[in-house]
Amino acid sequence: MEIKHIFILFLLLLPNKVSAQSWTADNGNGTYTNPLFYDECSDPDIIRVGEYFYMTGTTMHSMPGLAIYRSRDLVNWYFLTYVFESLELGPEFRLENGMEEYGQGIWAPCLRYHDGHFYIFSNVNNHGLQVFIAANPLGPWEHKQIGGKTYDLSVLFDDDGKIYAVYGYDTVNLVEIEPDFSGFVEGSRRTIIRGGNAMSEGHHFYKIGGKYFIFSANYSPIGRMQCARADNICGPYETRVVSTKETLGTQRGYRVNDGIMWQPDMPKPGEKFNVWKPLEWDYKAAPLHQGGIVELPNGEWWGFSMLDFRSVGRTTCLSPITWVDGWPYFGLPGNLGRTPRTWYKPNVGIDVEPHAPFVRSDSFDGKSLNPIWQWNHEPNNRKWELAKGVLRLHTMPAAHFMWARNTLTQRGIGPESQVTVTLDASHLKNGDIAGLALLNLPYAWIGVVHTGQKQTLRWYDMYKNDTIDIPLSQSKVWLRAFGNFDQDIACLSYSFDGKHFKQLGDSILMPYQLKTFQGTRYALFAYNAEGREGGFADFDNFKLDEPLADRSQNIPIGQIIRLTNYGSGKRVWANPRGMLCSAAIGSKPYDTSDCLFRVHDRGNGRVALEAMNGTGFITVVGAGLAADVRLVKQESEACLFMWQDMLRGQCMLLSMKTQRYIGLDARTDEPYSADWPGTTPNRRDGTVLCWEVVTKI
Missing domain, CATH: 2.115.10.20 (Glycosyl hydrolase domain; family 43)
Incomplete structure (x- = not known):
């Protein structure tokens, strides 16, 4: 199966473009957004x-x-x-x-x-x-x-x-x-x-x-x-x-070996994955x-x-x-x-400031690891240490990465995240391998391999059983992994100065599988592939960034937006006759004020949407199967919707009157109604809307 590049690589190459804020479910306006x-x-x-x-x-x-x-x-x-x-x-x-x-x-x-x-x-x-x-x-x-x-x-x-x-x-x-x-x-x-x-x-x-x-x-x-x-x-x-x-x-x-919960033997590099x-x-x-x-x-x-x-x-x-x-x-x-x-949010009678449960980055300057870290299996505590501001992993024999002891991991965090770490490989010995991995089956890693008197930068993808080697002239390298966890795709890159990064290899598949029974994890590892104890690797300045964690601008309050139905691909149209309908591409109202709405803040995550053609506010005028959506001049409680942030410029509108979503049946092009229970896994049932801010009318 060919894996296509389906995310923007400039996020990988420009670290100043990503936010350091970590995901929290609390929206800061009296609401929360799943998952926690x-x-x-x-x-x-x-x-x-x-x-x-x-x-x-x-x-x-x-x-x-x-x-x-x-x-x-x-x-x-x-x-x-x-x-x-x-x-x-x-x-x-x-x-x-x-x-x-x-x-x-x-x-x-x-x-x-x-x-x-x-x-x-x-x-x-x-x-x-x-x-x-x-x-x-x-x-x-x-x-x-x-x-x-x-x-x-x-x-x-x-x-x-x-x-x-x-x-x-x-x-x-x-x-x-x-x-x-x-x-x-x-x-x-x-x-x-x-x-x-x-x-x-x-x-x-x-x-x-x-x-x-x-x-x-x-x-x-x-x-x-x-x-x-x-x-x-x-x-x-x-x-x-x-x-x-x-x-x-x-x-x-994506799933691997679906239906096989435990394989009798650990897959080896070169084995085929279904x-x-x-x-x-x-x-x-x-x-x-x-x-x-x-x-x-x-x-x-x-x-x-x-x-x-x-x-x-x-x-x-x-x-x-x-x-x-x-x-x-x-x-x-x-x-x-x-x-x-x-x-x-649940009514517990107090205000709690939004916060995330963990600090995910680690300078390794402390006396202990940040609690976000977990070892892959029980560690050998004689073979790792925090010394002089670095994490030092001593190598022990392992057949391949999945058997490497003292691999330090933390959970991959979505929707997107990027980790960068510095590796000093100057103390590796013959047969040693150390680096940054995506712990999964199949796994992938980028790191330094020491063979004889030579060190090589290596990229390895277990799914394709593909290896790329680059000769090294220095022992200090910066390693980076970027994951789009909503698309199951990642990539690995490196730098020789910590500023300019270059991607190695193609995109990497991150399927969910039932052998580890976990999501993909970021991992720091060091082991010896020749059956002996070797040297050690020093890791420093592990930094995790989350480009989409800051959702404060995901409700376009006070702005004029254009809405497109994700399922049908048609614009949401404030029909002058007072109905909320679809406008097909090329139709008369497609690029006019009939398809523009101003988003008004009504507190606690609720919004009212006013049509810019003067027909009024999007309003639910019925209930049950007759929960029609109309344009009404006078704003009322029936105009209130809880904005559902679906990320990446997508949303749903939950009617505070019916407690259901507005949507339409794209197969019939009927007007919008507010009796949809929720969306489907692919979001193409007619309830999910794409929004974009319009700066010029």
Whole structure:
């Protein structure tokens, strides 16, 4: 498959053009935009203790593991700590003896608080259920092994003092845990929901108002979230679909060896990868799934779940919860089951300044690494150090990059990001390789190879099994990686002076795959390819930039804009007869004031759009199937829309009257209506609009 250049390379070559601001979901105007983080935070679990919310998620083979976050408003999160530095469960966690733990380790943790203590439960494949216990979320955390097999479990401390867990795939099983966490109560295992009830995996278990609720992800037929409810913990349970089809306009990305979760052997350089291109209408695993709910101090409920964001991996999203007939639906009263991309922040009674959870750049001048870093498997702490303001990685033998120990990683962050690092390779020895990598399968890297008395700058792409070598006349080089995580494409470049960068090789594919079960990561590595311990590599001034993180100008407040329907390619037309219609290319109103609108700020992310031809404001005049959109002279509450920032000059308009989106059926060219539940993965259903500012009328 040929990979085309589909992003602008000048962003790579001109570092002064990118912003240093990091993504935060908080828009600073009383609203937030999903995802909460634009980097991987899969299998989230959230609880509230007093005025604070706490969250953790899957960390798999990455160490340290089990990150704990804290928030006051569910939108802005602070990183608190990692629960452990290492698990020490065997050589596979250390990449020893030809063994590895890619895609294994900590899966789908369950976070709970009971009787003054925090608990995190997680099943580690082949090692059984683990529990971590602390009186303070900052630690220390006590680690106990419970054993057994409890896949994707959720735990409930019931009112009678007993501790229950639900778990399983397809069927939902219940088991009681011994109060001292020494094991499971003998004879307590039972199946409470059998297959065929659309309950699948990723369970979240609650007791609310005396009733038992279980949330579960289901991948058939299209991917959705189910909720089961019962008066008795053992059932019988009835179920409802509480979220479905919500992709927030995100297509499933490139996939590798789809359907093969674990390969028996690690792929070697030169092996062929089967790649599946994105499917425009594929809902299979992309929609919001595997989530739960949490209650605010004021009694409101909010939902959280994960969403596959292509090569970034699985992100965490926040949803308002609407209770209907005792069932908690994700979404708004007028649009049950669908989640807005942008909505009001939860009402917690305080103002929280927008902030990101991590500092991603690192000068390596401190006594410890910034907490954004995680090692690929457990590190050998005798073979790395922070010394004289650099990160020093000593080389150890490895067959190829995926077996390299002490590889230091951080999650790739979207929509786009660029990292630059300085490498001093003067202390490498024969057989040593060190550099900057895109940790994925297939992987790619750029670095320095030391063979004999010669050093070479090398670019390698595992997918194509392609190598480019450049002779080196100096040991100090600047390495750079740029990733467009919404398009699954990256590129690698180098510089000899830190100012002028040159790209090596072609664009690099970043597919999502189920071997590492993570999104693409930036990685610093050093290893010896000839089976010995060698020298060392010094890394300095790691800098990460995010070109699209600053979204403050993404609502063109006070400006005149032209809107084009992304699905039909036709302009939005304020028909003088008072209807909002489409204008075809070449038609009379196409480039006139009939297709221009001024954006008025109405606070809290809401806007009103006034047609520049004098016909009035875009207004919703009906409801339900008759939610017509007209142009009305007198502004009213029906003119208010929540601007949905879809990035890159795209938006949706969420009617505050119907709580649905304006859109049209491009196949019939009917006028716009405001009864569309949301967009499709490819955004071409008629609800997504492209906007551009018009400076001259």
